Amino acid sequence: MSKYSIKDLEQITGIKAHTIRIWEKRYSIIQPERTKTNIRTYSDEDLKKLLNISMLNASGIKISRLAEMDVVDLEANVLKLSRVNKLEDTSIEKLILATLNFDEDLFESTLSRSVIEKGMEETTAQILFPFFHRVGILWQVGSISPAQEHFISNLIRQKLFAAIDSVSGFKKEGAHKIIFYLPEGELHEISILFYTYIAKKNGMQTLYLGQDLPFSELEKVIKDYQPNSIFTSFITPTTVDQLNQYLQNLKSSFAKVDLYITGMQLQQQGVIFPKGMKTITSMKDFKQAILV
Structure with a gap:
């Protein structure tokens, strides 16, 4: 009890x-x-x-x-x-x-x-x-x-x-390409499933890679798919040092791609956000940042 x-x-x-x-x-x-x-x-x-x-x-x-x-x-x-x-x-x-x-x-x-x-x-x-x-x-x-x-x-x-399935047939011509995924060890996918739905509903070309994706696999997909944006989430507890290292790896590996991040772990003190990386805390943030 x-x-x-x-x-x-x-x-x-x-x-x-x-x-x-x-x-x-x-x-x-x-x-x-x-x-x-x-x-x-x-x-x-x-x-x-x-x-x-x-x-x-x-x-x-x-x-x-x-x-x-x-x-x-x-x-x-x-x-x-x-x-x-x-x-x-x-x-x-x-x-x-x-x-x-x-x-x-x-x-x-x-x-x-x-x-x-x-x-x-x-x-x-x-x-x-x-x-x-x-x-x-x-x-x-x-x-x-x-x-x-x-x-x-x-x-x-x-x-x-x-x-997501209900809006899968809709895609705008020349649509913005965005990848949604969760880092290795991350299993909480409710938020990025929701944002995948919003993106697809608004005619974006989405690729959902799911949970627990190794960084090396992400690199391969980015090379082949050539997205405009990447969206990921951090909810599972991690240390500030580990989180900062991961964010820096994202920025240095994919400097030409727009990076969007969300999740409660970003609220920790000492988190360093690389220049140009955008945090998303609500549906309003998402629409203003990406659906332009």
Whole structure:
């Protein structure tokens, strides 16, 4: 069983720590354990209960009424409101619950509804990227197992591959050529799959080389394919020295190619970005930098 601080709960559920404290004191919604130094700690069950309460409260049910419900009643009401589409703006919370419970049906219904309403592009930018940020917090506190992370990542990968296939027939004349790949040891491909989809949707000529690509293989492909741009991502933990060395190798090996990079490892202190290399942190950045 994982243990969460009140700050962890705030970041994962979206409920302010101040509000959680008020709900504890006034309604006894959850009863945290306390350390010897009187610091609150919360369990997996507390997290799941708060996620359900957050969704029901957002749908208009008063907190005083929710406080009277047990866990079974809360889950039944979430299911009932989900079926009649009365749960608004709670997609991220539902995806977290789907991950924790290995609930493929909840994942499918949540994501499908969002794609119908917003489209794949906005769903990824507004729902999936923030969702993975919260999953990162769960990973840090030990609440997400490798099996759960693989479960949800593979479901999302399937959706993105399907989206890429749906726009594969469109390519502009004289299209910009761009290679997407992940460096050796890097397996987190959700972000570059999304950017591959955006590029292909906008008529660019894309070549997706996938995960864990040795640098020597990248050099061979660059020589044969002659791309205008290269796009890669750094999410798996690495040292600053190793990252800086890799970025320098990219720049020195492919000086005539535009280089675009993304990923949370770029936020480390001491990362040196070679001149002309561009970092991408959002869909807006990507469109402004590449789709010109």
